[in-house]
Amino acid sequence: MEEKQRQPVSIEIIGLSQRELNTLFILKTLMEGTNYPKALYKELTERFNGKRHSYAYFCKVAKELAESGHLLLEKEGSFNVYNITKKGESLYQWYQLNFKERLYEVKMVIDRFVYDLTRSGNNPPVEHELPDEHRNYFAKLVSVMDLVRYVTLKAAMNQGHIHMAGIEEILMQRYGWVTSSGYHYKLARDMEKNGLLVGKWEGVTRTKRLLRITEEGKHHYKQIADSAAERVQAVQHYLISVLKFL
Secondary structure, rough: OOOOOOOOOOOOOOOOHHHHHHHHHHHHHHHHEEHHHHHHHHHHHHHHOOOOOOOOHHHHHHHHHHHHOEEEEEEEEEEEEEEEOOHHHHHHHHHHHHHHHHHHHHHHHHHHHHHHHHHHOOOOOOOOOHHHHHHHHHHHHOHHHHHHHHHHHHHHHHOOOHHHHHHHHHHHHHHHOOOHEEEEEEHHHHHHOOEEEEEEOOOOOOOOOEEEOOOOHHHHHHHHHHHHHHHHHHHHHHHHHHOOOO
């Protein structure tokens, strides 16, 4: 099974354009008090130091927010300062309503995978599964194939024999997320085809296929785990950064 080329992790993949990031940052910061354009820009570059930010573009966004009535541009001595307006506060609340819950729910699943893969960070208990309306968004952020292969190979090494229904249970109970059964079984067939697993049917009814890891699977396990860890850690970084503004 081939997976689409993953889009590099950036602020855009989280669902915010550069304009929206600037807007959200400006609104959130000004909710805490008046500020100068250069001071706002400096704080943005410090918070998101993994990305280049254009000062001219940042000022353009701030100017447009002032022109649309979301900010108030005033003079303080010889300096320009920005204040947020009631209209700006309403726009910030719109961002909270439309982004915060989704990012928070997805981050809890990401946190569990990061903890399992790296033994670092938080491991929030699973109180409910990831809501259906957020599943496509989660799948866009991560490599679903790497995560399921990682969990499958790890379980096979620890338990000896596994079946894919058991992998679904692990995904749900440990991470609060699961893909479709059809995806699991197709991935398992591909893992057998690629020599990572070997399987046999259990009983005469041939309804359950028992799988065990091969030497090839053990050889590739670390590579798959490292790839999954790199991706979820990068996603976690951006989720944490954006959630600070919501």
